[in-house]
Amino acid sequence: MREVFRAGGIEQHYGKHRILRGCSVYAAPGECVGIAGRNGSGKSTLLSVLAGVSKPEKGTLTYGETDLLKHPGLITKIVGYVPQTNPLIGELRASDNLRLLGGSADPEDPVIVSLGLSKLLKRKTSKLSGGMRRRLAIACALTEHPPVLIMDEPTSAMDLYHKAVIYDYLAAFRSDGGIVIVSTHEVEEMEFCDRLYLLSGGCTEESTPADAARIIKGEG
Numbered sequence: 130m131r132e133v134f135r136a137g138g139i140e141q142h143y144g145k146h147r148i149l150r151g152c153s154v155y156a157a158p159g160e161c162v163g164i165a166g167r168n169g170s171g172k173s174t175l176l177s178v179l180a181g182v183s184k185p186e187k188g189t190l191t192y193g194e195t196d197l198l199k200h201p202g203l204i205t206k207i208v209g210y211v212p213q214t215n216p217l218i219g220e221l222r223a224s225d226n227l228r229l230l231g232g233s234a235d236p237e238d239p240v241i242v243s244l245g246l247s248k249l250l251k252r253k254t255s256k257l258s259g260g261m262r263r264r265l266a267i268a269c270a271l272t273e274h275p276p277v278l279i280m281d282e283p284t285s286a287m288d289l290y291h292k293a294v295i296y297d298y299l300a301a302f303r304s305d306g307g308i309v310i311v312s313t314h315e316v317e318e319m320e321f322c323d324r325l326y327l328l329s330g331g332c333t334e335e336s337t338p339a340d341a342a343r344i345i346k347g348e349g
Contacts, residue, residue, distance in 0.1 A: 131158035131306040132193030134207075134277050139178055139188035141171075148174045149185070150331035154310070156277070156324075161299060161309040163322035165341040170328045172312035173213060173281050179310060180210035180279045192277070209270035213281035213312075216266055219255030223265050226254055232272030240268050243298050260291025267295070277308045284318065296321060316342045 134156045141149040148171040156162040166172050177183045179190065181197060181204030190197045192207050217226050223246065224234035233240070236247035244264040249257060257265065263283070270278065278299075284292045299309050299321075311318060319325055319338035327336035327344060336344075 131276055131308075132195075133157050134308050134310075135189075135191050136179055137189045139175065139185045139190075141174055141178060141183070141185050143174075147331060149178070151188075152328065152331070152333040154179065154326060154333060156308045156310055158276070158306040158308060159303050160323045161303055161311065161321060163319050163325040164310065164312040164328055164333070165314060165319055165325055165336065165338075165345065166312075166328035167314065167345050171331060172328055175328060175333075176210075176279055176281050176310070176312050177212075180208050181205070182210065182212075205275075206273050207275050208277045208279055209267075209273065209275040211263075211266050211270045211278070211280040211283065213285070215262055217254050217262055217269070219253070221254055222250065223252055223254055223257065224250040226265060226269055227272065230269050230272045232269060240271050243301060244268050245294050258291075260287045260294075263287065263291065264294060267298070276306070277310070278302060279310045281312050283311050283313075285315070292317075314345050 136154045139149050139152040152175055164172050164175060178185045181201060197204050227234045234250055236250055241247055244267060246264055246268060249261055284295055303309055313319060316338055319341055325336050325338060325341055326333040327341045
């Protein structure tokens with residue numbers, strides 16, 4: 130059974146600088162939730178906490194009734210994470226990157242087919258385009274079949290074709306009850322989301338794409 134994913138009161142510092150000041154995020158099964166904000170607002174920091182990559186100084190992180198901060202070993206089974214920087218090993222073939230994480234390299238695997246990777250599995254990862262590598266990184270994040278997929282700037286600097294492939298896959302993932310959380314500063318991605326949080330001044334508040342875009346551009 131799919132559960133609600135929730136973070137509350139998340140605080141994080143870097144040195145003396147407080148990046149997150151009590152951020153809260155709520156995501157229900159079948160939802161795409163966006164985290165919007167200017168560059169440097171702390172989006173990547175917040176997503177790394179939500180994905181269990183870094184532990185918050187304060188706050189809670191739960192999936193249903195499970196306290197993920199008390200059971201960190203469960204996070205990789207519940208959350209798939211695609212960071213903004215390329216997590217792949219360029220010298221390996223696409224199939225080897227998948228196998229390294231315990232995933233399937235079967236060209237008929239539903240995830241591989243949906244992300245358009247079937248014909249790319251034997252190619253060296255460093256020879257793939259940016260859009261292809263991004264799709265491969267998503268497939269790698271899904272090797273444990275997690276119900277929550279978190280992505281940092283998922284389609285940044287991509288062409289329309291690669292964006293469409295990713296949006297189509299995310300729509301299918303949500304239709305099966307999966308939860309998607311993305312960070313973004315692009316209006317197109319904000320409008321793809323069911324709900325949107327604006328991260329500003331280290332705090333999150335629910336917003337609309339129009340209001341978030343206005344603030345990100347410095348107009349509000």
